[in-house]
Amino acid sequence: MSSNIKRAVSLYSYQEEYFLRKMSLEECIAAAAATGATGIEIVGEQSVLGCPKTPSEAFIEQWFGWMDKYKVTPVAHDMFLDYNKKKGHYWTDEEAVESFKKDIRFARSLGFKIIRVIVNTTPQIIEKVLPFAEENDIKLGIEVHAPWNINSAWMERHWEVMERTGTKHFGFIPDMGGFTRRLPRVQIERMIRNGADPEIAKYVCEQHEKGVMAEYTIYEVSKMSNRRIDMVVAEMSRHNTFVNPLSLVPHMDKIIHIHGKCLEMLEDYTEYSIPYKEVINVLKKYGYNGYIATEYEGNRHIQDVYEVDSVEQVRRHQEMLKNYINS
Amino acid sequence: MGPLDKYILKEDALEATENGFQLKFQSHWYRSLPLSCMDFNLKINGQEIEKSKFKIKANGNEYTYKQLPELDKEWLYILDRGMLEVTQPMEKGKEYEVEFKYDLHIPYILVGPQATPLLASSVVTKNLVCQ
Numbered sequence: 048m049s050s051n052i053k054r055a056v057s058l059y060s061y062q063e064e065y066f067l068r069k070m071s072l073e074e075c076i077a078a079a080a081a082t083g084a085t086g087i088e089i090v091g092e093q094s095v096l097g098c099p100k101t102p103s104e105a106f107i108e109q110w111f112g113w114m115d116k117y118k119v120t121p122v123a124h125d126m127f128l129d130y131n132k133k134k135g136h137y138w139t140d141e142e143a144v145e146s147f148k149k150d151i152r153f154a155r156s157l158g159f160k161i162i163r164v165i166v167n168t169t170p171q172i173i174e175k176v177l178p179f180a181e182e183n184d185i186k187l188g189i190e191v192h193a194p195w196n197i198n199s200a201w202m203e204r205h206w207e208v209m210e211r212t213g214t215k216h217f218g219f220i221p222d223m224g225g226f227t228r229r230l231p232r233v234q235i236e237r238m239i240r241n242g243a244d245p246e247i248a249k250y251v252c253e254q255h256e257k258g259v260m261a262e263y264t265i266y267e268v269s270k271m272s273n274r275r276i277d278m279v280v281a282e283m284s285r286h287n288t289f290v291n292p293l294s295l296v297p298h299m300d301k302i303i304h305i306h307g308k309c310l311e312m313l314e315d316y317t318e319y320s321i322p323y324k325e326v327i328n329v330l331k332k333y334g335y336n337g338y339i340a341t342e343y344e345g346n347r348h349i350q351d352v353y354e355v356d357s358v359e360q361v362r363r364h365q366e367m368l369k370n371y372i373n374s
Numbered sequence: 375m376g377p378l379d380k381y382i383l384k385e386d387a388l389e390a391t392e393n394g395f396q397l398k399f400q401s402h403w404y405r406s407l408p409l410s411c412m413d414f415n416l417k418i419n420g421q422e423i424e425k426s427k428f429k430i431k432a433n434g435n436e437y438t439y440k441q442l443p444e445l446d447k448e449w450l451y452i453l454d455r456g457m458l459e460v461t462q463p464m465e466k467g468k469e470y471e472v473e474f475k476y477d478l479h480i481p482y483i484l485v486g487p488q489a490t491p492l493l494a495s496s497v498v499t500k501n502l503v504c505q
Contacts, residue, residue, distance in 0.1 A: 062404045066378050066452060092406040096451050129481035131491045132446040133410050165482060350380050 048334035055086025060343035063355040082365035086122035088340040099149040121158040126150035147176045166190040188220035193288040218303035227287040231310040233348040261285035292329040310345040312363035327371040379496035388502040395464035398455040409445035415475035431457040
């Protein structure tokens with residue numbers, strides 16, 4: 048089965064440098080393009096002032112100018128549903144749908160063809176917004192994010208909507224964080240710097256790597272320590288899951304995009320926690336067609352002791368993707 | 375703890391004004407949020423400032439602390455700084471110990487049986503020279 052895997056970068060990856068104004072939006076796009084990636088993904092409310100309002104004509108013109116200049120394509124916008132912006136007021140489905148439509152208009156105005164739908168969005172809301180997405184030719188992809196996996200009951204409910212409606216505008220966006228075989232070292236080390244017991248952290252890492260169910264590890268740690276921080280370390284095993292990459296196979300035709308999560312790219316172009324080669328081999332063998340977008344997220348765990356270099360982390364991740372896609 | 379919590383207060387964050395002082399802060403979250411999702415506590419030299427004294431400024435607009443929970447349409451962009459203005463005298467050029475607790479109630483991450491927004495809270499303690 049032939050696959051066509053393309054490479055993108057989520058500008059979320061450069062959040063540290065962008066936040067500190069070391070890099071402008073244009074410089075983030077340029078850095079992504081310099082890796083050889085051809086697609087751009089954004090978190091709208093991070094990259095574009097005023098999102099999800101439709102940007103001004105001047106911004107739109109500038110945006111497409113950058114796309115041409117750096118020879119990249121807008122691929123995905125990440126949307127969120129702010130259910131509880133006011134204390135005591137929880138959005139109705141209608142309010143959520145209206146917010147969703149704003150994101151669709153926003154995405155369309157900047158040329159994005161895919162919206163990454165935040166994982167807690169209900170299938171009912173997606174079904175209500177689908178006709179509008181179809182009219183605007185925007186594909187919606189439910190984020191398959193740990194602790195859920197593509198075969199979880201929650202995802203099955205979304206799958207039912209895909210099947211029942213037969214739509215071409217709704218699918219899955221797996222996050223590579225769902226294949227975390229080893230707990231992220233940068234995260235564990237940060238927890239130890241924050242006061243977690245190193246021996247407990249070591250135990251949790253070993254249990255996770257052995258594939259022991261997180262709930263058992265959490266229970267064992269609760270007997271070892273009554274400190275909250277040690278429990279947080281144990282709970283990392285619940286929030287950084289590993290499932291067999293073959294779990295993607297039955298859903299391959301419904302995967303519209305992939306988030307290439309990475310927390311620590313090593314000098315040898317591997318990710319410390321995630322066995323990318325295994326996952327990409329499955330994607331290639333079973334015919335995935337779409338982008339993998341680098342999503343570097345390690346900054347938050349190292350910024351207390353190291354200078355963050357997101358550009359280098361993204362570059363290594365893109366090199367790794369290129370190597371595995373082409374091998 | 376937020377993903378960018380190290381950078382909430384810059385060295386020039388504390389500034390004397392005609393009526394007192396203002397503290398300039400930047401969000402520690404990766405995505406812009408409205409003011410209604412925020413809360414603040416401030417101590418100067420160990421002394422807690424009464425919240426009713428806060429004036430909150432963002433995007434050229436000014437609000438009382440009491441108005442904060444209603445401000446769901448006033449977003450603070452992640453690259454912009456908001457300001458807390460307090461009518462309490464402060465001496466230009468003098469160093470103060472500032473303890474700023476910045477709570478963000480993340481409106482799209484709902485946790486627990488009551489589905490309440492995740493609390494991302496950061497406390498910054500810094501000695502800052504009043505500008």
